[in-house]
Structures are given as C-alpha cells and as structure tokens.
C-alpha cells in the first residue's frame with residue numbers, strides 16, 4: 001500500500017524536530033510540502049512519488065526545500081493527481097467523502113444549525129405619508145447602506161422619538177417605506193421614553209404603545225407601533241427546506257464564548273425575499289458578547 005505524508009504528518013514531525021523519510025511508495029501531498037517548507041522539515045530519501053521541480057534531487061537546507069521556486073511547477077501534475085486520487089479510492093485509502101471534505105463541497109460543509117448574526121440597533125420604518133409629514137412633501141429616502149435582507153437599506157434620514165418621560169435623538173430610518181410606521185427600540189429605551197415594553201415580531205403592532213416622532217419638517221403622533229423586536233431568524237423557503245426549518249418555528253440559540261449562554265424564543269421567519277440571518281438587538285448582542293457577523297448555533 002502507498003504511504004501518504006500529509007500536512008499533519010509534517011506538523012507532527014516539526015514538533016518532534018524530526019525529518020520525514022520517503023521512498024518510492026510514498027506520496028507527499030502538495031500541502032505537506034508547503035508545510036515542510038514553512039516549518040523547515042526535511043523530506044529525505046527517495047525517489048518518492050513526487051516530482052522534484054527542475055529535476056534536482058531532494059536536498060535539505062536550513063530553509064527546508066529550497067529547490068522549489070515561487071510559482072514553479074506543481075509537485076504533481078493534474079494527471080498524476082487524478083491517478084493518485086483514483087488509486088486511493090480504489091484501494092480504500094480514502095472514501096469519496098474524504099476527498100470531498102478535503103476540497104470542500106458546495107452547500108455540504110454548511111452546518112444546518114449554524115447561522116450568521118445581524119445586530120439591530122434602534123430604528124424606525126416609515127410609511128410614505130409619515131415620511132412626508134416628517135421630511136416634507138414628496139420626500140424620498142436616501143439609502144446609505146444595504147442591509148442583510150435583500151432590498152432593505154439604512155437611510156441617511158434620522159428622527160427623534162419623544163415619549164412621556166424623555167426623548168431619544170438620531171434614530172435611523174430604514175427603507176424602503178412600509179404600509180405602516182413601526183418603531184423598533186431597545187428594552188432600555190422603553191424606560192427612557194416612558195412607554196411599555198411590547199416584544200413583538202415586525203408587523204404585529206396591535207395593542208403596542210405609541211410615541212411622538214419628530215423630523216426636520218414636522219412631527220407625527222403614533223397611537224401604536226412601538227416594539228422591542230422579538231429575536232428572529234430570516235431565511236427564504238429554499239434555505240428553510242435545505243436546513244429543515246419551517247416558518248414560525250421557535251428555537252433557541254447557543255452562544256459560545258466568555259459571555260456565552262442560551263437565548264430562547266427565537267422565531268424562524270421564512271419569506272420569499274428573506275436571506276439567512278439571525279437578528280438580535282444591540283442589548284442582546286452586548287450581553288452575550290456577540291458581534292455582527294458572528295455565527296451562533298441553533299438548538300431545536
């Protein structure tokens with residue numbers, strides 16, 4: 001049976017300060033040779049099943065394998081690689097899964113329970129009518145940054161929220177405009193404004209508190225529409241099918257790390273225009289030391 005020298009073997013040899021001895025029955029993977037070069041491990045003996053570049057013998061210098069130049073020929077040609085892989089498969093040295101695992105396989109390496117995190121700060125979605133009351137007749141939002149959900153954007157426009165107990169300035173408007181104005185604030189903001197906490201999914205505004213919204217050209221008194229967003233995971237139907245989720249499913253999130261923990265009552269939202277992203281707010285993210293772009297594990 002052919003012997004295979006992998007990058008891991010070279011790392012082990014480096015740790016033991018040993019050289020690696022090869023013969024005609026040994027296959028040295030290109031990655032192993034790269035690691036040998038980096039770590040200064042000598043690959044000695046031969047002829048191994050590698051082709052020394054420029055026909056020079058396998059020699060050992062302080063820097064490892066100096067006869068390989070930057071951009072030189074690959075150690076094995078494509079044809080040789082194919083023969084090695086085919087032989088390894090036929091002899092049962094590797095399985096098809098091993099090979100695919102080595103080179104990565106589209107859509108397969110993704111763990112269905114690992115999802116990226118998007119962190120939302122306080123923000124407001126406006127109806128066109130309210131946008132014009134706050135910013136002037138005919139006003140259109142000015143997008144400044146695309147958000148994770150297709151078509152959604154952060155706008156240049158900001159408003160002030162005024163409640164019975166206080167105000168919060170510079171609240172970002174997100175676009176595009178919606179049929180109904182919705183204010184998404186943090187739990188801490190409810191104390192500052194003096195409004196009750198209504199933890200809701202977006203769009204579920206019945207019975208939620210109101211607030212006064214102030215813009216440069218006017219103000220709007222909302223009777224309802226102020227929510228603390230319920231944490232949720234966006235995805236489209238294809239992503240839901242691939243990962244085995246359904247709309248409305250309630251899951252938990254396991255967060256690792258120094259301030260890790262478990263977040264319950266996370267709602268799966270499957271929509272045609274959705275894209276895989278788990279949305280928590282800045283308070284939740286700070287409490288668990290999670291950043292935008294971190295990944296978390298779903299617990300079903």
Ligand SMILES: [Zn+2]
Nearest residue numbers: 149232234279
């Ligand atoms: Zn969201």
